[in-house]
Amino acid sequence: MAISRLDIVFVADARFEGGSSTALAAEMAAAARAGYDSGLLMVKGPIIGLPLPVHAAIRRHLDTGTTTRLDPLQKVETRLLLLHHPGILMNPLQPRPLIEAEQVVVVLHHPAVDHAGTVQYDIPSVVRNAVAAFGRPVSLAPVSASVRESLPRRLPGNCRLTEENWDNLIDLDCWPPRQARPVGLPIRIGRHSRPHIQKWPDRLEDAQAAYPTDGRRYETWMLGGGDFLREHYGELPASWTLLPFRQEDVAGFLRKLDFYVYYHSDAWSEAFGRCILEALSVGLVTILPASFEPVFGDAALYGTPQDVVSIIERYAADADLYASQSDRARRFAETRHRLDRFADRIAALLPQAKTETLSAPPLMPPLPSRTVLFISSNGIGMGHLTQQMAIAERLPPDLTHVFATMSYALKVAVDAGYQVHFLPHHRAMDAEPDDWNTVFAEELFELVRHVRPAVIAYDATPVYPAVAEVLALFPDIYSIWVRRPMWREVHRKFLDYHDIFDAVIERGELADAFDLGPTKEFQARSLVVPPVLHVDPASREDAATARRLLDLPADGTAVLLQLGSGSNFDMSEARAAVIQAVLAHRDTFLVELKSPISNGGTNAASGNERHFVRKAFPAFRYSQAFDAAVSAVGYNSFHENLLGALPTLFVPNEAPEMDLQANRALWAQLNGYGWMMRRDTDLPACRDIVARLLDPWERSRVRARCRSIPWQNGAARIAAFIADHARLVRSDRRPVEPEQAL
Template identity: 50%
Template sequence: MSDAANGTGMPAVLSKDQFTYDILFVADARFDGGSSTAMAVEIKAAARAGLRLALMLVKGPLLRAPFPVHPELSAAMRGGLIDRVDPESEINAQLTLIHHPTIMENRPTSKINVSSKRAVLVLHHPVYDNAGKKQYDLNRVLRNIHDAFNLEIEIAPVSSVVRKSLPNDILRRKVIIAEDWVNLIEIDEWPRRSDRPISTPAIIGRHSRPDKLKWPDTLKVAKLVYPEDKLRFRVRILGAGDYLREHYGEIPPEWELLTFNFKGVSNFLQSLDFYVYFHSSTWSEAYGRTILEALTTGLVVILPPNFEEVFGDAAVYCDPENVVPLIDQYVDDPEGYREQSERARSYARTVCSADNYATRLERLGLELRSTKSETKPATISVPPPLPTKNVLFVSSNGIGIGHITQQLAISKFLPEDIRPTFATMSYAVNIVAEAGYLVHFIPHHKHMDANPDDWNRVIAEELFDLISHLRPSVFAYDATAVFGGVSSALKHFPNLFSIWVRRPMWREFHRPFLQAANIFDAIIEPGELAAEFDNGPTSEVRDFVYRVPPVLQIEPSERIARERARDILDLPNDLTVVALQLGSGVNFDLSSVRSAVLEALLKRNDTFVLDIVSPLANDEQNELDNHDRYRRVSLFPSFKFSRAFDAAVCVAGYNTFHEQILGMIPTLFIPNEAEEMDVQLTRIKWAELTGKALLLRRDFDLHRTHEIIGQLLDKRRQETMVQSCKSIRWRNGAKDIAQYIEDHSRILRTDWDITKLVY
């Protein structure tokens, strides 16, 4: 079968007047394991061969947590190696490669328009595990692919293990590619372990994604293969986590537990003497990407006997009770160790080198760019632009402007073909319009004295109309409270990808809102510098959210230079300028704090106070308005001008707190301790105890205001705070969220069964 047939039995015909890709990859790029890493290698190898590549992102049913796109695949898209395609667009391809069968267990929830000469399903997982349990329905997968792509599919198992799991009816009816679609690896990216002698104690290691099936069934067996004898062995584990303690109940204290790091695997392997990998008796490893990485590094790799049919003499094999004697054998035989190391490296070079990919593609009938005849019809060299997609940002009112500010920060990093529209309950709606975005105002029921049930019905109708009109691909909600009207509206649009951006530091008062998690497809938690001190309700469910670094609208490096900022704000250069930023004060009266702080600051003849009022505050006359060392201004975003300030006195809302700390501004924080607020006191306590800021509480410290202001303006104390803040390593989480939105605005969904949709 040289060309896969389409549904009519005739070869697929590609339009000559449209851009045609050589290979279209179809995959759930969120997989954090070997299938994504293997595909990234294929993409790099195909790009080197001059092929035109495209990637259709799929959200399959296997991953329930909100994983982002695998970093290597994300880098390939953003680095220009492969084009992102939109599932709604018409796509031509010579060859379509569908990676991993589970992504097509359900039918796509929207129609796709792919014309392809040939399609191959790469089976990264066996149909049955070691216990004989069916892992997926391959016939259903093939039927769904056929109906979606209008093509008969060829099957490419990644190993003999997967090939042997194929049901007889599949073997009789389908085209099975003769060679195994083994994982490939960039040899040069995995330097060989140095020829140093085996360490004393010998260093045993392993790495895998966090999954208890990747481990022996019992702790007793685990201790056999990863021994506790610290005089003879040192055990290093990359990819440890709470799951391991839950699996075994206890962890030997001698084990060195390391969290997984995509960029640190090679260095980790370089540090080992032996790579030992044993898994659950029920798990059937399709190939073993992590094993290939260890072999390429030239380690002596010890595996259970069932792996021998995959890796042959590249590894050594034994039962758990013989692992230690086998290690002892190689410790006593350095020459034997070197010979086994060379066999491992040779296997990687000859069987799994990425340089083999071009030959694999040629055997599939794909002509490489360098071999194509120049007499063939010319094709359009530039792919068509992606269609514009809409994102609807919805936020609650709050008592400040934090939710809107966070959404504006995210919007700043969206590409031009992702168009944001806002719907907010905040009376600071004007700042969105001034930023140049379309915005719809939804007044909160408290401001209207409306019945909450009636209000929620109206909200549901308004959001329904907005979604119906805009047809957004992503719905991004930023709030702590999830209103009934929001969930009611979303139920009418099951294919709309919905995100809840939910900040941490909740009070127990907010716990009921956790029940709203199942309304959304993904929950994203912006980082909190004081996360170690957060013991609120959200801390219990962090394994089910996508956590990103702290989010800022203005990055510290984007601020206006000190001299220029002082000129713009007309601030004196010969005085110490202190910014006062105490928020709207709507739900927590800080008037006594304001008076005490102003008195302490203005009592000093060398101090000037810039009182930055909230966009939500009433513009009332102030008895200090005529004071020559005091000025009241409305300034948004105030952080942009913050290099002009020598110090600050601020409330500790999420945005302001992280701006002050990351901006390295000596700050006295005052917590808003209203019940409906986040736990501001906790984050300030962290800052105080780590020397990054000072704390003043309204009901506890007011009598010490002059003393604490003195500490704030002490030059030595300021320098200590600045240096402590400077030690923080940070990147803007707004970029991560924007990237997540971009990826999921162009994603083919198969994560829910559309055949069960009830209209």
């Protein structure tokens, strides 16, 4: 394998939501601006237990090539290795990275001991694991005076403390100062932080003092507030406006404020205060507890929560005093934290480092190939397999895909060029579940041992014991459970397996408000992405081309009929009623598209010359051929028809093992996105319901509402998540005991 040579390699858990990731992203930008070639090796550390995606700002650097993604198996030589955050070194890095570095620096983004005296990380362990991973003594670089003071007076061997703090840097071009204006009424007070209760005062009386509740005189805007505050404080003041945490346009939020006020829990030790630096950068008059004075000096004002109102009133009443403090805040950011200080910092570490700006990124050897193993159950339709194909098609070319499925629709994956292994379900074999599970575990074990994937992506509602057994035997493989929402209560037992996976991803649901299923309780511990489609609506064939490819009449009102395979819920009466009602309209013709797993009998043509049966996969690619549809309400067809703006009469499959299809259909009907017809209660009204579906005015209204739905394809989000986690170094657990290893 060729050796990659870089000036700087960043090693970090890029999933942190707060200041450490923002600071890292700023350094990546500064490195590129100064002409340094840099790479990022991502770590899954022990601090973040939730399946968070890569921080948006870091993601942009990877996507644009500002910083090169690295693989643990890649041989890299670098002049400087920057390990961001001591938390990633609490356990040994596995596997040991193949990186040779001239200098190794551990950037300490967190105090070693907090205000309560609790040890946050063990410095000897951090140093020992860094030296073991990279074979060199390390420099410890605290990000602030408070972090420096938290370190033990006697440091272990093989390390030294940097003379200067590793100050956070900020690109001031992205943080223009607020417009000079007098402070009016109501006075706007604000704060922002990631949504964690320790980022807030412990007591309600302190919070109400710091963020006054007189709504006639004050408004308080809290970016990163949420229900956790109501749980902590109880009823919140009406003058507080809670906004969800976001990483985008924070500068715009800050420039609308008059004062920035930040108080946190007595037990919390803020390592630096990135959010405070951002407020100072836009020139906000900022009020803080006295513990921040060693970090921000006269750039901010200090006091107890009970002092806040008097400080605000003093500065609000004196425009010159306010302007002077605002200028002081901005100058502090310009003097001590501007982005171009990074080049001076690196030059001091690497005296012979180059400083010329590159005209193009360096040529890097290709990343070593990695494999993703997609495992899916059979289901009643083919939704699980189709969803996995949607993700696989959006993975980067350096990741190969292998499918193992119980679906009889596996031929569609074979035809798409994927390597596919068939794993028969016990029902197909007429086998006892316990006996089958034993055999299934053996087959799955042999497949995983043969493929050696970097990631296993499992898509099914049931989690079989065999899956848990095999995952336990391969703890180094990153495992993901991608599951749909809208579960029935009967499936709750499978949620006992939630924690055997490294991550759980839930596909987004447009009808989420009507999801009463048990997975709702687990959404806070899962990564919820937007609805997933195999085919993006914009990439479908146009109407004329689709009709030509399906050999359909060019004129007339075309109705698509897709009621599923009928294998577990008899739709024959509903189908017959719909065919009769649609064909009663003389200018209308009806088209059934065969399912790849259809048994054939349910899709026989009625004999009417305006009733067509066609075969096409994926059906959504041809959906613009149709003016309306009658469809079951599975996850795929529901979201395809709504996001494709195809006016649809939804007929739910209400078999007990299915998801809550009736809830989806009811949500669509109540919100004007379609119509609903239940097999067991609504067939007598079928003719009238179909008449509404075929009414041009009604269809136009539904189509317009559907087109207004905001959406991004969750398949791309999941693919990005898999790509990131296919090239991880892990330090989220201690090493496996030798007798446990394979």
